[in-house]
Every structure is written in C-alpha cells, then in structure tokens.
Amino acid sequence: xxxxxxxxxxxxxxxxxxxxxxxxxxxxxxxxxxxxxxxxxxxxxxxxxxxxxxxxxxxxxxxxxxxxxxxxxxxxxxxxxxxxxxxxxxxxxxxxxxxxxxxxxxxxxxxxxxxxxxxxxxxxxxxxxxxxxxxxxxxxxxxxxxxxxxxxxxxxxxxxxxxxxxxxxxxxxxxxxxxxxxxxxxxxxxxxxxxxxxxxxxxxxxxxxxxxxxxxxxxxxxxxxxxxxxxxxxxxxxxxxxxxxxxxxxxxxxxxxxxxxxxxxxxxxxxxxxxxxxxxxxxxxxxxxxxxxxxxxxxxxxxxxxxxxxxxxxxxxxxxxxxxxxxxxxxxxxxxxxxxxx
Amino acid sequence: xxxxxxxxxxxxxxxxxxxxxxxxxxxxxxxxxxxxxxxxxxxxxxxxxxxxxxxxxxxxxxxxxxxxxxxxxxxxxxxxxxxxxxxxxxxxxxxxxxxxxxxxxxxxxxxxxxxxxxxxxxxxxxxxxxxxxxxxxxxxxxxxxxxxxxxxxxxxxxxxxxxxxxxxxxxxxxxxxxxxx
Numbered sequence: 001x002x003x004x005x006x007x008x009x010x011x012x013x014x015x016x017x018x019x020x021x022x023x024x025x026x027x028x029x030x031x032x033x034x035x036x037x038x039x040x041x042x043x044x045x046x047x048x049x050x051x052x053x054x055x056x057x058x059x060x061x062x063x064x065x066x067x068x069x070x071x072x073x074x075x076x077x078x079x080x081x082x083x084x085x086x087x088x089x090x091x092x093x094x095x096x097x098x099x100x101x102x103x104x105x106x107x108x109x110x111x112x113x114x115x116x117x118x119x120x121x122x123x124x125x126x127x128x129x130x131x132x133x134x135x136x137x138x139x140x141x142x143x144x145x146x147x148x149x150x151x152x153x154x155x156x157x158x159x160x161x162x163x164x165x166x167x168x169x170x171x172x173x174x175x176x177x178x179x180x181x182x183x184x185x186x187x188x189x190x191x192x193x194x195x196x197x198x199x200x201x202x203x204x205x206x207x208x209x210x211x212x213x214x215x216x217x218x219x220x221x222x223x224x225x226x227x228x229x230x231x232x233x234x235x236x237x238x239x240x241x242x243x244x245x246x247x248x249x250x251x252x253x254x255x256x257x258x259x260x261x262x263x264x265x266x267x268x269x270x271x272x273x274x275x276x277x278x279x280x281x282x283x284x285x286x287x288x289x290x291x292x293x294x295x296x297x298x299x300x301x302x303x304x305x306x307x308x309x310x311x312x313x314x315x316x317x318x319x320x321x322x323x324x325x326x327x328x329x330x331x332x333x334x335x336x337x338x339x340x341x342x
Numbered sequence: 343x344x345x346x347x348x349x350x351x352x353x354x355x356x357x358x359x360x361x362x363x364x365x366x367x368x369x370x371x372x373x374x375x376x377x378x379x380x381x382x383x384x385x386x387x388x389x390x391x392x393x394x395x396x397x398x399x400x401x402x403x404x405x406x407x408x409x410x411x412x413x414x415x416x417x418x419x420x421x422x423x424x425x426x427x428x429x430x431x432x433x434x435x436x437x438x439x440x441x442x443x444x445x446x447x448x449x450x451x452x453x454x455x456x457x458x459x460x461x462x463x464x465x466x467x468x469x470x471x472x473x474x475x476x477x478x479x480x481x482x483x484x485x486x487x488x489x490x491x492x493x494x495x496x497x498x499x500x501x502x503x504x505x506x507x508x509x510x511x512x513x514x515x516x517x518x519x520x521x522x523x
Binding site: 263317322323 | 465
C-alpha cells in the first residue's frame, strides 16, 4: 500500500515537472531577449552540472564495486608505493584544475549574461510604465510626456511586439518583487526607492507574472497578466484606454452608476469621467476591458464580479476590499454598470 | 511551579486572540443603541445606558487596520497623526463628543458640526469600528500589547503602544456630551 502510494506520487511529480515545460509563466520558454539569455545560461549550467554529477556518481560507483586488494589477513601497508602515490596525486591535481577551469568559465558566462541583460537600458524611446506594488495588487500607469496620453489601469499590461519597455517600480507598503518569467528575472519593488528595468517582448501572446517576494496574506494571489500584441492592436487598445468610458444608457446601468457613486465604492476606487477619483484601490475606469479581476486570480465574468463585491474575504482572505451587502437587483445593476466600463 | 505553568498557559492563550485576524467577523457588541443619545434627559423613566465594548480594541490586527484607514480615509488631513491641526487633537484627554467607543462610532458615522464629515454609507460598519478602536489607542485607551508599535511611513511621534493612558477629562466636555455614571 505504502509502496504504491510513493510510486503514484513519483508519477504525479514527474507529470508536474513535464507539465511545467512551456506555457505563459515559464522562465524556460523565453519571449524576450533577456529571458532568452537567462534561459541559455540556465541550460549551460544545467548540462555542465548534469555531466559533472554523472561523472562523480560513476566514479563513486566504480570505487564501491572495485575489488579491494587487501583482505583481513594481509598486513597493513606501511610504505606506500611511490609510483602509485604520484599517479593518484596527479589525478587529484588534474581534477582540481578542471574544476577551477569549469567554475571560472561559468562565472565569466554569468557575468556576460548579466551585462547582456542590462544592455537594453540604452534603448531609445521605450514605453515608460510606472508600476506601484500594493498589498495585493499592481497599480499600472503608462507615462507619456503629454499628461492627457497617460493610461491608468491595474494588474494588466498591454505591450506591442519588439518595442523596449522601461518599468519604474515602487511600492506603497512592503517589499514586493515583479517577476515576469517569460521576459526577465525578478526585480524588487522597494518602498521609498524607485527601481528601474528594461525588457523587450519579442513574441506575441499572453503571459503571466507574479509577486516573487513574500508580502503578506495574499502574496500568492498577487498576479498580473501581460498581453503582447501587434503595434496596431496596441495603439487601438491604448486609444480606447485614454477615452472616458461611455455614460450609462439604459435604466439598469444608470441605477448601477448611482449605486456605485453613492456607496462605499468611491472611497477607494476611481472611474474617469465621474466623481469617483480615489486612489486606494485599483482604477476601474476600463474594468470591462480587463480579462481578470482580483489581481489576475479570477476571470472577469458577471458571477465572479458579484461574488467578489459581496464576499471578497472568502476569495482572498485579508484583502483590503470590504464585504458589501446589496439587494439582488442592486447588485445586478452595479455589476451591469461595471461591465459597461469599456 | 504548577501554578506558574498554568499562568503561563493562560497568558499564551490570551495572547493568541490578540493576533487573531477575523476577516469576516464583526465585533459582537457592535450595535449602535446609544450612539445617537447625546443627552441624559429622557421622557418618562430613563433607560439605563449600556456600555458598549468594542472588541476590536483587544485585537492587534483590527487596530492596525484602523491605523491604515486613518491615513487612507484622510483622517490625518485634519487630525494630523493625532496631534490635531484643522481638527481637534485625538491624543489628549479632551473629548468633545465623548470618549466611549459607541460615541466615537457615532461621531464618525454622523459627522459633527464645524467640519467633521459624515462617513454614513461611505465605510462598512466594521471598518468604522476598527477606526474607532484606533482613535482610542491614540490616547492610550486600548491595551498596550494590542496597540500598534510602529508606522509604515516615517515615525512622527511615539508609537501608540508607548502612549500613556490619558484620563478623559469630563470637566472640559460640553454638557451635551456628558455621560451618566
């Protein structure tokens, strides 16, 4: 019984290991130059270590299996054979030399990769994005020299293929870490200190990132989604984000807006074009265009929005969003209003 | 020896609740029976006033949540970090509208003349109870082991848990804010 269980768990582990190859959140499936360099370095380390491991294990096994010349009756060897001693010491010296050369090569490779990863910082006209870490969501601001061209959103990035991106990272509470494995390594967000880094998405697709520095109760549900798309699609998205969302047209949406503007929502959230302009929680101006809610931990659909508004503490215990009580029709109207913020 | 062990066990059990994070729990006594009553005058037989206990005052998590809301809801805008500027100081012994938890709750919910805004319908009740608990910790009315010990931002004054308890000074209260003994 015990044995079948352990066998089963090995199979499950193997499946998990295989399943993690490829996918939208994977450092070994690079979609950018820097992640590509890191991936190459990782594989070099992996193969060097694998070869060294196999050699060491093989020598160990050989040493175990080799017949010993001495048995319990033979006399202890008081004067070692000088020729054999010389041979053994040469082998040891050689092995130390090879180890030094291998380690030194790896170090140089690591240095070179580090420099290559930082080389993009000289790129011209990058997209500038300021990301502010909060417990437990990401505030995203696309910065433009013209203030009216700024975009404010949360937990989701849209980027054009092949254009460098400059991220300015900061935090309002504790240390977070921005990790988009398909593009780059981890960079910390430190309260009171702005960190900057560059990356360039080279392949279209949807990728996921995650906070990589333990930051409290909902650290695991502090995720974000990145959509890399063609230049035209990006321009279209950006133009839409700069617009004020259309005012509600039918009575249901109007009722929803009324509820939104007169209840607790406006204490933390902002919707452009209305009186709601608080900056404590995520900006909801174009929430209907986002694919996820609750920091990319749930799909943005009608029922999820409803549960999220009424009982967020069940989905993300400890989250700053309070529980709310609404009559069924009111909740429906509120969610319908949110679903039309495009 | 045995007695000491029992005492230590009790102390440990008590300190468990101090750190408890009741994400979906309201303070049990948090109703607002007395909150609207600012005078002792009543028609007919007077109903004895009940003391409302805000259990959040014993809880470190609720107090720090109150502290977060105190700056995020811009209480600091007028009351500063408790020392007062446009609004009255909250860390001294003077309580214009009463020092009891339910009176503070009422002050936040209803607002008060000359500038205190009403948060009615703007914050859920439990967050107002967290705020009320934190406001009382500013003058040392809450247990020291539960009150916040440091700031997220730059420390501008001694932390709440090293504040000595102020004795609410009834002499300075307007007649309308007094409570019967």
